[in-house]
Amino acid sequence: MEGHRAYRGLRVPDDAPFELKPSPGRGWGVFATRRIGPGATILKEEPLFVIRKPTPLIREQDIKQAVLQLPAGKRQQFLLLRDNASGTFASMQDAFAENSFDLASPDESGRVTRLPAQGLLLLLSRFNYSCVPNAKIPSFTGDALVAAIVAIRDIAAGEEITFCYSFDMQFRTRRERHEALRFVCECRGCLPGNLFRELSDARRRLYRGLTYLVNGRDALARGRQGPVSSIITDPQFVYHILIDFLREEEGLLDDLDEPRPRGLSRAVYLLAGAFQTVDNVAIAAQAMAQDTWWKRLDLVLKLYGRADAADGTVAEAMRM
């Protein structure tokens, strides 16, 4: 696409460990030109301009004004943004939405606040998405209004550098992620035919459930939630997970007995399933407020049969 060819005009720092080039099926992407070790900063970038408004209130006029105030060289860089893999931008607003980030914004005294600050980042916006990324954007870099991307594992020369666009994706199953994304991700957590993907959904449900148990909040639920639960203090739950983790690492898990994702024990499979809906999270919260497993089971069984079809899974997991 024309806009992609225009990316050749984007200024990349001389010492950057990456280059911009086409990434088949994803428009353009960012590729390592040398090995990058875990924890290494891949890029620190100052926004071309910042708009201090909540995203829904940003209008075409705000962006035009900001662009007109730029020095000529920087304005020309903004005008290179014509499209990305999703299509051609119909307006400056589109170009801004597809190339901007929510920045940690310091107030007058230098303290970081959550005041709205959307920054246009020319290079950070060139990185493609992966559900199993090799880099991440830390929430705050220590510098006011500077965004950075950091390697989270060893990245080989030639490898595409990706990050996960939204924090809550880590709690979503493959289907849930694809409902939220406007493109089809083809990472190893999404492509069929590998054990990683088969275990991935269950792991993410379990992770969501455990995070709920630790924080007392469901990571994907909106609005007010109940008090902190104490299931995590019950060692049975943790033991099952640890046993299966060790068996998995050791290559001892098999799928001969039960119809469930390959390599996952029945106990962990049931527990993983128990937290897949907000309703079940609420049920688990009420049950776990009880002081014995018997009372917990009793309560769950009373709730069993409600409209939420996954109650059976919860009850079975509790029965365990």
Ligand SMILES: C[S@@+](CC[C@H](N)C(=O)[O-])C[C@H]1O[C@@H](n2cnc3c(N)ncnc32)[C@H](O)[C@@H]1O
């Ligand atoms: C911020 S841009 C990333 C750079 C983009 N590829 C480009 O050419 O400008 C985000 C867009 O890139 C595409 N994209 C990013 N990650 C992708 C992936 N894993 N698979 C397919 N398309 C992807 C989508 O069209 C998405 O809306």
